[in-house]
Amino acid sequence: MTIEEVIFYVLATGAGLGGVGVVLSRNVVYSALALILSLMSVAGIFILLSAEFLALVQILVYGGAVTIIILFAMMLTRVRDMPRAMNGPQWPLAAAVASVFMAVSTIAAVSSQWPGDTENPTVIPLRTLGDSLFRQWSVPFEVASLVLVVALIGAIVLAGREEGE
C-alpha cells in the first residue's frame, strides 16, 4: 500500500463518514459539520487527483462561504425548534433507491472496460488550465459569472425584508 493509497483511504473515509453524517445525523448542526468534513475531504481527494486549484477553490467556496451560509440559514429558520422527526415517511424507499444506485454504480465502475490508462493520471499544469478557461471557455465563464450575479440579486430580493415585515 503506497502512501497515496493510505491518504486516499483516509480522505475517502472522511468523505464517506461526512456524507453518512449529513444524511443520518439527528442533529441538524451536526449534519452541517459533517458536510464540512465531507467537503474538506473531497478537497483532499482533488489534490490526490492533482487538481490543486480546484481543491483550493473547494476550500474557499465551500469551507469559507457555502457552509457558513447554510449554518446561517439553519439559525434563521430556528432549526432547533423543529420537530424531532428528521426524516419523512418515505425514507425506506429512499434507502432502497440509494442502495440500488450504489450497487449499480459500484459494479459499473469496477467492471467497465475503461478506454484508457486507469492507473496513471496526468498532471494538468495550472497555466494550461487558466489559459483554457480564459480563452477557450471564456464565454461560458462570463455566462457563469452572470448567472452568479443574477442568482445573488435574486437571493437578496427574496430574502430581503419587505415593507411592513
Add this chain to the structure above:
Amino acid sequence: MIADNPWLDALIRLLAAVALMTFSSLTLIYLERKFIGRIQMRLGPMRVGPYGTLQSIADAIKLVSKEDLRPHTADRWVFELAPYVVFIPSFLTFVSLPFTADWFVRNFELGLFYILAVSGVSVVGVVMAGWGSDNRYALLGGVRAAAQLISYEVPLILAMLGAVMIAESMDLIDIVNGQGRVPYIVWQPLGFLIFFIAALAELYRNPFDIPVAETEVVGGPFIEYSGIRWGMFFLAEYTTLLILSVLASLVFLGGWNWPLGNEAGIGLQLVWIVLKTSFMIMLFFWARATFPRLRIDQLMSFSWQVLLPLSFLQIVINGLVKVYNWPDIVLLLSSGGATALALYFIYASVQRMQEPYPQRFTTVMTRKEPVG
C-alpha cells in the same frame, strides 16, 4: 533541505513553525499591551520580569492551569471542537508562508491562494463556538463574526488579486522577487489600503470588533470558554495577526527585498522582513488603540458599497494596464487617486457620524399620536 530524509525535513520545518507561532504569539501579546499602554499614557505590564517581559509566560501558565469549564447545556462536540477548527487553519497557513527566500515549510505555486483559502475556514470554528456554547451572546457574536468575516474576505482577496495580476504569479516567492526595487505598495496603494481595512475586520480589531465587543455581546463567541481552549482562540488570533502582517509585507512592502538591491544575504533578508512585519503589526496595534467601534450595518455597507467596488475598480485598471501595456505610472496615478477617494469616503462618513441622528429616526421617536 534541512535534513536528508524528506519526512524528517518536513517534521523539522513544522516544528519550527509551531515554535515560531507560539513564541511570536506570546511576544505579540506582550508587545500589544505595552504599545497600547504607551499610547494611553500608561506603562503597561511592568511586574513580571524586567519591564514585564515575562508577563505573557505567566499568563500562559495561568491559562493552562485553569479549569476547563463547559456549560452543561452546551453541545459537547461542537463546543470542544471549535477551538481546533479555528486554530488548525491558522496553523496550516504557516505551511506555505515564506519568511526569507529560503526559510519556509513548503512553497506552493498557489501559495497566496492557499493562504487565503485555508484561513477562511476558521470562520466555521467561530460559528461553532458561538452556536455550541448555547449562550445568546455567544450565538449573536458568532453570527456577527461569520457575517463580518465573509463580507471582508471578498475585498481582502480582491486586493491581493491586484498584486497577483502585476506579479503574474500566486507563488509568494515570485511575488516578492517581482518587487525587486519598487514594492507594490507604490503601484497599489489602494490595494494596500483595502487589504489593511479588511485585515482589521478579519482580526476583529477596532473599529471592527463588533463580534467580540465586551459592551455589546460580552466577548462574543468565546464567552463560555476558559483555560486552554480560550488560549487556543487567543493563540489563533495572534497567529492570524502575524500571518496577515507577514503577508502584507510580502505582497505589498517588498518582503525581504529593499530598494537598493535585491541580492541581500539571509541576515539582511531577516532584518528586512522583521522590520516590515513589525511595522504592519504596529499599524494594527495603533488602529486598535485609536478607532471607535462601528455599528454592524455601517460595517456591512462599508464592505459591500465602498471596499468591493473600489477593489473591482483596482482590478479593472490593472487588467487594462496589463493587456494594453500601459506605463506603470497609470497604476500609481489611478490607484493613488482611488485611495484618496476612499480616504475621503472614510473621512466623510466619520464626519457624518458626528452629526445628530438623521431625520428619519427622530421623526419616529417624536411622532405624536392621539391617545385613546
Add this chain to the structure above:
Amino acid sequence: MELGMEQAWLLPAITGGTFAFLLLFGKYLPRGGDFLAVGAGVATFVVFLFILTDLLDVPRESLPIGKGWDWVSFEGLEIRLGFEVDEITIVMLAVVTFVGSLIVLYSTGYMRGDPRYGWFFTVLMLFITSMLTLVLADNLLLLYAAWEGVGICSFLLIGFWHERRSAAEAAKKAFITTRIGDVGLLIGIILFWRATGTFDISEIIEAAEHGEGLLGDGTYLTLATLLLFAGAAGKSAQFPLHVWLPDAMEGPTPVSALIHAATMVVAGVYLVSRMMPVFAAADPIALDVVTALGFITVFISAAIGLVQTDIKRVVAYSTINSLGLMFIALGSLSVTAAMLYLLTHGFFKALLFMASGSVIHATEEQEVSKLGGLIKKMPITGWTFAIGALAMAGLAPLSGYWAKDEILVALEHEQNIILLALASFSVFITAIYMGRIFYLAFLGEPRDHHVHDRAHESPPVMTMPLVVLTALTLVSGFIVFSGVGEALGFDGGFGEFVYFEEPEVFHFDWIIGIGSLIAVIAGLAAVPYFWGGTGERAHAVAQQFPWAYKLVKNKFYMDEIYQVFLDRVVFVLSGILAWFDRNVVNDTGVDGSAMITRLAGYRAKFVQTGQLPNYAFAIAFGVIMLAVIAFAVEF
C-alpha cells in the same frame, strides 16, 4: 447600377416602403406625410420611364425580362418569387404609375381636412404597391396574393367613411362579391399548379400551348381557364358580378378614379390578356363565354346608365360598360384592342371621375337633378368633363374613338355581323347616356340655386391633373398610327407593340369608322332632343314603356335576386351547417374531448400529492431504473 427592367422590383419596393413608413410614423409627420406619398408616386413614374426606355432597347424575342428569388423551397414544392416586365405589363405600369401619381396629387386637394387624411394616403400606398406587384408578378401565386391585396385596399377605401352605413355596406358588398370570383381564381390557379407543378406564368402558358400532362385534357383546361375568368369577372365587374361597382362609389372620388376606374377593375382584363394563350388553347367555348358576358355587361350597364341620376354612378356604369367592351375585345382574341382601350380608358375614365369629384367637391351634391349650368361656374372642370365624356362616347378624333374602333375591327375580323351590329348599337347608347349626364350636369338652367351658388372652381392641385389627363385623352389615341409610335421610339403603332400572335399594323376601316362615328353623333344629337328643357320627352318615353323603365331603373333587379338567393339558399344552407357545427362539431367533438380531458385530469390529480419528496422520489426512481436498464443491456 443601370436602372432597367431587372430593377422592376424597385417599383413596389418604393411604394411598399413608403406605406410601411407612413403606417409607422405617419401620424408624427406634418400633413400626415402626404408629400411622401406624392413623392413615392412620382418616383415610381420615373422608374417606370427608365424601365420603358430599357424595354425599347430590347428585342421582343428576349422578353419578358425580370428577376426572381426563391420564395418557398423544399422537397416537392419550389416556388419562385419574381417580377418581370413585358409589353402588357408596360401598358399597365403606365396607367398605374402615371394615373396613380396624378390621383395621389389630386387627393391632397380633395381629401383636405378629412380626419383620416394620413390614413388615406397610407392605404393608397398599399394599394399601389399591391397593384404594381400584381402587374409585375411572374407567377400566379404572387399575382393572387397581390390580387387579394388590391381587394383589401379596395375594401378599406370604399369603406373609408365607414361611419356612413351605406359606405360600410358597400365595402362589404364589394369585398364579398369579388371574393366569389376570387375563389374561382384560386381554384383555377390550383388546377394549373396541379397540372404543371408550377405557378410560373410563362411555364403554364407553354404547357397549355403544348397540351402537356393534364392540360392536354381539353375539359380540364377549359374548366381551369373559366375559373381564372371567374376571378377576372369578379374583379372587373362583369355580369353577374358587376353589382358591387356602382355601390363602390361610396368611397372617396379619387379612390373611384384610381381603383374603380383606372387600375384595379382592369386587373381582370390584364389577367385575361396575360393568360390569352391559355384561353386560345382552351375550348372555344371559353372565349365565347368571355364575349357573351362582355355583351351582356355592356347592354345592362348602358341601359342602367341611361336612367341613373347620380353623376358618379353614371360614370361607374360607364366603367362597367367599358370593361364589357374590353372583354368583348378579348373574346375576339384581340389583346391589342383590349389593351389600347385599357390605356385610353385609364386616362379618360380617371378624368371623368376626377372631374365629377371636382363637381362634388365644389357643390357637395351628386344628384344631377340638382345640378345644371355648372360650366360657367367651373369652366375647367366642365370642359375637361366634356372632353372625357366625348372620348367615352367615342367621338373622333379623341382617344376613345380609336380604341373603340380597334374593338369593332376585331369583331369584324371574327366575321360576326350580329355581334358587330350589337356593338355598334352599344356605341350609340353609350353616346346617349354620356351626353345626357354632361348635358344635365353642366348645361341648361341651374335646377337648384342653392347648390349653384355654392359651386366654385376647384384648387389648382385638383384641376392640374384634370388638364394633364385631358391632354392625354385628346392625343393618346393617335399611338395606333405607326408614324406616331415610331416618333415616340416604338417599333410602330400600338398594334405592333402589344399583340397576340401577330403584330397588327393599323389601317383605317372606313365603313366601320364612319359607321361608329355616325352612331356617336346620332346618340349625342339625341340628347338635347330628349332632355332639352325640362326633359319631358324623356319622361314620355319612360311612360310609354313603364315596365322597361321600371326594370332598368331597378338595375334589372340584380340586387333583389341576389338577396332572394341569399335568403332562400345561402342562409338555409348555412343554417344547416351551423346546426351541424354547434351540435356535432362543438358539443360532441370539442366539448366532448374537453370533457374527457377534464375527467381524466380529475381522476389523475390524486397522483399530485404536493409533497416535494414524492416528486423527487419519482424522479430518482425513474433515473435509477434507467441506469439499471442501461446496465442490464450493457452486460
Add this chain to the structure above:
Amino acid sequence: MIPLQHFLVLSGVLFSLGIYGVLARRHAVLILMSVELMLQAVNINMIAFAVYFDPEAFVGLIFAIFIITIAAAEVGLALAIVLRIFRNRATANVDEVNIMKW
C-alpha cells in the same frame, strides 16, 4: 498511483448518500446539503475522468469549476427561498409546504 475505480466508487457512494438524503430528509436545508453531496460526487467523477482520460482538453476540470460556481449560486438562491418560505409559513419542512396540491 491510485486506480481510477477508487475515485468512481467513492463518487458513487457519495452520490447514493446524497440521493438518500434528498429523498428521506424533511428539512429544506438538509435537502440542500444532500444536493451538495451529490454535486461533490459529480465533481470527483468529472475531475477523475479529466485527468485520466482527457489530459489534452480536460473538459471535466473546466466543468468542475463551473459546477462549483453554479452550486454557489444555487445555494444562495435556494437558501433565500427557504428563508422566504419559513417567513411565510413558519416551517421549512418540505412535506408541510404542499400548497401546490390539488
